[in-house]
Amino acid sequence: MKLPRWLRLPTQPLLRHLLLAVAGGLVLYVITLSVSQYDNLELAEIGWYAIAIAGLSVLTGVNGQISLGHGAFMAVGAYSAGLMMEHFDLPLIVPVLVAVGAAAVIGGLVGLPATRLKGPYLAGVTLALAFAVQDLPNKFSSLFNGDQGIIVNPPTPPGTVPAERWLAWITLFGAVVGMVILANFLRSRFGRSLRAVRDDEIAASAAGLNPARLRVLTFAVSAAAAGLAGGLFALWSGIVSPDSFSLFLSIQLLAGMVIGGSGSLIGAWWGALALVYIPEWTQNVSGHFNLSAGVKANMQNAVFGLLIIVIMMLAPSGIQGWLRSLWSAIGRLARRSKGDSDQAVAPLTSTPSPERISP
Amino acid sequence: MTATTADGLPAAPAADTAPAAPATAAGLVVENVTVSFGGLSVLDNVSLTSSTGEIVGVIGPNGAGKTTLFNVICGFVRPQEGRVVWRGKQLRHHHPYDLASLGIERTLQGVGLFQGLDALDNVLVGAAPVARSGLFSALFGLWPSSREERRLRDQAMEALDRMGVAEYAARMPSTLPYPVQKRIALARALVSQPALVMMDEPASGLSASDISELAELLGALRSEMGVLIVEHNMDLVMATCDRIVVLDFGKVIATGVPDEIRADPVVTTAYLGEAVESEPADARD
Numbered sequence: 001m002k003l004p005r006w007l008r009l010p011t012q013p014l015l016r017h018l019l020l021a022v023a024g025g026l027v028l029y030v031i032t033l034s035v036s037q038y039d040n041l042e043l044a045e046i047g048w049y050a051i052a053i054a055g056l057s058v059l060t061g062v063n064g065q066i067s068l069g070h071g072a073f074m075a076v077g078a079y080s081a082g083l084m085m086e087h088f089d090l091p092l093i094v095p096v097l098v099a100v101g102a103a104a105v106i107g108g109l110v111g112l113p114a115t116r117l118k119g120p121y122l123a124g125v126t127l128a129l130a131f132a133v134q135d136l137p138n139k140f141s142s143l144f145n146g147d148q149g150i151i152v153n154p155p156t157p158p159g160t161v162p163a164e165r166w167l168a169w170i171t172l173f174g175a176v177v178g179m180v181i182l183a184n185f186l187r188s189r190f191g192r193s194l195r196a197v198r199d200d201e202i203a204a205s206a207a208g209l210n211p212a213r214l215r216v217l218t219f220a221v222s223a224a225a226a227g228l229a230g231g232l233f234a235l236w237s238g239i240v241s242p243d244s245f246s247l248f249l250s251i252q253l254l255a256g257m258v259i260g261g262s263g264s265l266i267g268a269w270w271g272a273l274a275l276v277y278i279p280e281w282t283q284n285v286s287g288h289f290n291l292s293a294g295v296k297a298n299m300q301n302a303v304f305g306l307l308i309i310v311i312m313m314l315a316p317s318g319i320q321g322w323l324r325s326l327w328s329a330i331g332r333l334a335r336r337s338k339g340d341s342d343q344a345v346a347p348l349t350s351t352p353s354p355e356r357i358s359p
Numbered sequence: 360m361t362a363t364t365a366d367g368l369p370a371a372p373a374a375d376t377a378p379a380a381p382a383t384a385a386g387l388v389v390e391n392v393t394v395s396f397g398g399l400s401v402l403d404n405v406s407l408t409s410s411t412g413e414i415v416g417v418i419g420p421n422g423a424g425k426t427t428l429f430n431v432i433c434g435f436v437r438p439q440e441g442r443v444v445w446r447g448k449q450l451r452h453h454h455p456y457d458l459a460s461l462g463i464e465r466t467l468q469g470v471g472l473f474q475g476l477d478a479l480d481n482v483l484v485g486a487a488p489v490a491r492s493g494l495f496s497a498l499f500g501l502w503p504s505s506r507e508e509r510r511l512r513d514q515a516m517e518a519l520d521r522m523g524v525a526e527y528a529a530r531m532p533s534t535l536p537y538p539v540q541k542r543i544a545l546a547r548a549l550v551s552q553p554a555l556v557m558m559d560e561p562a563s564g565l566s567a568s569d570i571s572e573l574a575e576l577l578g579a580l581r582s583e584m585g586v587l588i589v590e591h592n593m594d595l596v597m598a599t600c601d602r603i604v605v606l607d608f609g610k611v612i613a614t615g616v617p618d619e620i621r622a623d624p625v626v627t628t629a630y631l632g633e634a635v636e637s638e639p640a641d642a643r644d
């Protein structure tokens with residue numbers, strides 16, 4: 001659907017994405033003011049899930065690489081931030097930036113084999129990484145404090161702001177800033193190159209793109225987002241220990257990505273919502289029935305599995321993809337009712353428009 | 360501009376004068392290239408030259424090694440022997456993605472468009488070699504990056520326009536007819552204004568009127584860049600090429616101007632039983 005000119009977003013990436021971020025941020029701000037402190041903790045959780053899923057989505061949806069161990073990059077971020085906060089008394093931004101940087105470096109290193117390995121082999125490497133981060137804290141117990149983990153003091157809110165709301169603000173702010181950067185990246189020539197390499201490596205090389213280098217870059221950027229999620233997670237959870245970063249977390253992130261819409265940053269928010277609220281709903285619902293403990297425990301997995309199957313069948317590009325096609329269907333209807341004079345109805349004549357739909 | 364004359368290769372290729380002779384410094388020189396895949400000889404001692412101002416055609420029956428020759432020039436295939444010299448410098452251990460920034464662009468046999476990108480973005484990928492803005496600017500969405508995007512976008516629209524397909528800029532390739540896709544692929548190769556463009560079967564799958572437009576385009580490109588085409592459509596080759604190299608079973612069996620090639624009995628024998636006419640569209644290798 002074509003909006004009137006004054007309603008359209010600017011095309012300059014920073015202006016465009018800042019505008020979207022401010023609008024989204026305002027909505028989130030109002031929500032944090034009006035919900036309970038328990039809900040605020042859940043909003044904070046949505047924040048770190050969203051940016052982690054967004055990073056994975058850039059890797060998988062945009063660049064076509066699979067990571068089964070994305071939780072490991074979160075672990076790198078969480079441990080870096082946790083250690084920084086344990087040993088130094090620095091403004092919050094510093095440990096969070098260190099988390100981003102550390103994960104980016106590790107991500108780039110893990111991405112190196114991606115220059116040679118494809119598909120299942122690469123998935124194997126990332127899977128191995130997911131297992132490795134479970135063991136390392138015990139191998140280097142003096143640094144990482146083994147299974148006990150590192151305690152992270154909650155950030156002190158200013159004035160009379162409740163701690164939970166403060167945490168929600170920090171986490172959501174971090175996630176939104178991360179999203180702006182990812183959105184800029186995707187809208188640049190780099191984002192276009194990533195998609196080109198995903199679609200056709202040979203044609204991309206012939207056009208002058210270095211597929212290997214772009215793959216490593218994507219890994220680093222994607223891991224950096226996961227590192228940010230890890231840093232925010234450390235603040236949210238108050239403890240960084242190996243069991244927070246099991247293979248299950250990586251699988252959850254993949255599920256969230258598929259549900260929200262692989263390759264879409266907004267979809268990452270839908271995915272995060274699903275990851276936070278579906279377990280809660282299934283718990284509530286199954287509480288009303290007289291189910292055995294074993295069934296109850298597996299309920300949420302069953303619901304997730306079902307949801308993914310339904311999405312794969314009915315909306316392969318996830319919730320966001322479905323919303324997008326809904327939007328264009330509404331646009332078509334609106335045009336038709338307006339008098340059918342639009343050219344776009346004819347199969348081969350669409351008006352050239354310099355603005356395209358953003359990711 | 361080079362010493363090469365209409366009747367083909369330089370009489371005595373400057374085989375071992377390490378920095379190639381200045382006479383050939385401006386163009387592409389392929390010297391004695393030999394390629395075999397697991398014992399199967401695909402190219403045998405093949406040489407050719409190309410420079411701005413001329414259209415060189417490479418013809419030959421299916422499986423003669425034409426695409427492989429392109430792949431050697433681009434660095435997709437490493438020759439067992441021989442060398443490729445571009446503007447006086449030997450291309451050694453070069454990767455396919457290096458060529459675009461050296462001023463060599465290529466279209467692939469078939470179409471080779473990115474299915475997940477619209478037509479304009481496809482062409483913009485071809486502008487990659489002239490893009491300069493950095494990663495930092497991209498991550499933070501800063502003006503150096505967005506200004507350059509705007510400029511490249513204009514160039515890409517111009518390239519589409521030149522191919523007569525600007526109106527499809529926002530369309531996804533799969534929703535467009537094959538000839539339109541081929542034009543978009545050409546726009547992608549030409550947008551960076553290369554010094555040499557290599558086209559693998561540009562006419563395959565095109566109608567007669569599309570082919571005559573293609574011939575016109577080739578004629579216009581002649582003054583801007585070197586053009587190297589692999590083509591089965593003899594009418595197009597004979598009408599547009601300044602020189603023709605005929606490959607058969609990996610060997611150069613003839614080189615010369617169109618009239619010489621047409622009259623060459625060896626060429627007629629090689630094509631015996633094959634239609635020396637246009638071929639239907641075929642898939643990419």
Ligand SMILES: Nc1ncnc2c1ncn2[C@@H]1O[C@H](COP(=O)(O)OP(=O)(O)OP(=O)(O)O)[C@@H](O)[C@H]1O
Pocket residue numbers: 396401419420421422423424425426427428468644
């Ligand atoms: N990577 C490869 N490995 C093994 N054999 C190959 C490879 N590439 C090409 N060949 C073989 O080399 C020969 C020449 O192939 P090539 O694609 O260069 O022919 P062509 O002249 O382009 O043919 P066409 O007109 O059908 O496109 C064929 O026999 C082909 O099977």
Ligand SMILES: [Mg+2]
Pocket residue numbers: 425426427468559644
């Ligand atoms: Mg071929």
